[in-house]
Amino acid sequence: MNRRFAYLAALAVAAGGCASGEGRVTLTGAGATFPNLIYQQWILDYNAANPGVQINYQSIGSGGGIRQFSDGTVDFGATDAPMTDSAIAAAGGNVIHLPTVLGAVVATYNLPGFQDTLRLTPEALSDIFLGNITRWNDPRIAAHNRGAPLPSTPIVVVHRSDGSGTTYVWTDYLSKVSEEWARRVGRGTSVAWPVGLGAKGNEGVMATVTQTPGAVGYVELGYALANRAPAAAIRNRAGVFVSPTIEAITAAARGAMETMGPGTDFRVSLTDPPGADAYPVASFTWVLVRREQSDSLKARALVEFLWWALTEGQKEAARLGYAPLPESLLPWIAERLAAVNVGGRPVWENPIGRP
């Protein structure tokens, strides 16, 4: 009896050893909070299909993600604001930015008695956030909202107090459409706001806007959707007022792709893109991967996971409040993934082939 038990135990150990030899891999990643929801979903789904690959993602913020990635404490980073050239140089230039999904930032507002969807021009939007427009019935706003009368209440601007990729996308857009904004404030994960109240996190901005009559703030699209918050339609470059929807955001990426080529750095900004149906405040969120890796098992697992996320995984996006990448982007991404190597040897075969 005892002996048989010992055999069984030995067998079990041998089997376990085999499994680990076959490639039980643990990958860790850290970074942006914005894509956390879909990354966790991907990890769950991918692990169910590939039990040998354990992935662990911590949403500690884009800045923390870049820091941990550069320090080499994680296998991949994630960020909403691309790494600066100097940050890439500090990481030895060994970084690939891969877009994973699209997000958008929307202007949400609290205007009691105003039932229409607020329509804002880029000029009005930047003037509100610069403090040049201080009342809701200002002609620069009212001219495009003739359907319903706007109140004369003062505008209360609400912005993020914590550093955030959402702030980066928002200020990136304002910098593009307003010369004064670019000069006085600029773009960044946190900036020196000319006016307004600071609130912590999307939830803080949302709560403050909801509680303050006359308030306007910016939050991620997914957050506004989940809260059924009003979101302003913003006039895009083609002159059309577009409401933020999943389709309008993918359209923004498609519009921006017109100015890109297969070799374009994916750190490209998508805000203020061409295209009549494009919502103008959209952005990629990126995963950071090292081009030269040291562990071929890990490298291969990581690339395979990312490729799965960028193809199969995209189907989850809309349900969770993210916009999927345009499919026309895939060949360009595949080429970047195929460049990942260990000591010059690629770890993954590009399934599309050279475009």
Next chain:
Amino acid sequence: MARYRRTRSVALGDRVFHAALWICAASIPLLLLAIVLELAVTAWPAITRFGWGFLVSTAWDPVTDTYGALPMIVGTAVSSLLALLIAVPLALGVAIFLTEFAPLWMREPIARLVELLAAIPSVVYGLWGIFVLIPLLREYAVPLLQRAFGWTPLFAGTFYGNSMLAAGIILAIMILPYISAVAREVLLAVPNDQREAALAMGATRWEAVWTAVLPYGKAGLMGAVVLGLGRALGETMAVTMVIGNRHEIGLSLLQPGYTMAAAIANEFAEAVTELHLAALFEIGLILFAITVAVNAAARLLVWRVARASAAGSRAL
């Protein structure tokens, strides 16, 4: 020491125990030292770049990498003092009522209820601030305040909700249980002889409290207030949710402001440049220095008062 020498030869266990206690005692100052060193080392780029100007500059612009801490230092001081101004009379009132005037059956339950305030998580206070306190202030309190004191700079300007005033009130509620619990213990420690003597001299109960009980416990009561101040200086979550997080110094309590703890909590995770991170660490260092200074000053005060008023500090 002499006694220890006599017993040294007796047991190895004693020596081990002695050493273990030494390690325990030494680890606290060493830990403090390690914290200061770590803060200073990481803050070094900001310290060398901005020098003393960091303490008096009001600029905070991560885009151009220029930082100054004055609005946050002022905000921390103003919000904490405002909280003390509101909480101290209330807390002392509660403590005096519960030890001297309340019917016996009422004392324990109410004391427990007040202490229960300390068990509420900070973030819940913040939520309550956003959804209950600020609307109440906007609808009722601030219009009244502005009608009465609108001519002073303290209540000038438009009230949007998130403000120094809201932060001060939230903080006051949060530190109230600490002050009142300690104050109550202090008053309970005042010997009954004190009260009886005053009453025998023909004092009313109020006069007995004012002339015999409170002076006796003065040192302990000050300790209670300082405990509350320490807590107010470092409070982060609830404050950042209602203060408005604006790098600005204004005379008006209706304006938004910022505190040091809130700035660190807000910006730490996304501080990308080395200088931004260093500036946040320097703010941590300043906050640390201020809390140590406040506590040291309080110790000194308590000690001096205690020397004058006998045993009042016993409850400490």
